[in-house]
Amino acid sequence: MESLEKESIESRAEWMLNHLKYKENISPKVKDYRFWKNGFHPVEISSASFFEQKLIYIHQNPVRAMIVEEDHHYLFSSARDYTGIKGLVNISLY
Incomplete structure (x- = not known):
């Protein structure tokens, strides 16, 4: 995530970061961004x-x-x- 914040080579980087930072994605174990969905299957x-x-x-x-x-x-x-x-x-x- 750090590279998306610093160097944006992905055209949708801002959208991705906002999506991953969505409040419902955050849990006590996750500080800023969640990439995977909750659960382990x-x-x-x-x-x-x-x-x-x-x-x-x-x-x-x-x-x-x-x-x-x-x-x-x-x-x-x-x-x-x-x-x-x-x-x-x-x-x-x-």
């Missing part, structure tokens, strides 16, 4: 097909949020690696 990845389903879901988040039209267009997504474009994070493809 772990689900075991038990198969390759279930992993792929969750990976597609994660890659589609910026598309559903109308940030990009295609999942691999999002600069910070590993979807880029799966389409042959070098992503920003080193990942191991299965």
Whole structure:
């Protein structure tokens, strides 16, 4: 969050910070911003097909949020690696 406050490379940085600082998001354990929703609901990845389903879901988040039209267009997504474009994070493809 600190980098969003100092250097705004994300065009919606101000909106993001205001959204994350919304009073209902704050709890005694969180000083300024909450990134994750409350709750902990772990689900075991038990198969390759279930992993792929969750990976597609994660890659589609910026598309559903109308940030990009295609999942691999999002600069910070590993979807880029799966389409042959070098992503920003080193990942191991299965």
